[in-house]
Amino acid sequence: MSVEEMAKEPFMIKLSHEIENEDGSATYSFDISDDCRKSVLEVGLKFMLYCGVAEVDMQDAYDWILSHVEKEKQNG
Secondary structure (H helix, E strand, C coil): CCHHHHHHCCCCEEEEEEEECCCCCEEEEEEECHHHHHHHHHHHHHHHHHHHHHCCCHHHHHHHHHHHHHHHHHHC
8 A cells, every 4th residue: 555545544543452461561442444454554563673673672762752842842
């Protein structure tokens, strides 16, 4: 599917259930459209492969992204 085709498709991700666990964690369930599921799977796999090739731990990549956002917020 091309980027143009993906842009035309409505993506739907809806939080359907949230369960708070005794240990303080939470379990979430989502309703997601088929096209969105395919795209999320593709992006997630690509992210894992990029991290693997670059030998970067995925949590480190997530942390870097969040720190970058915080820096942008501080710089206004």
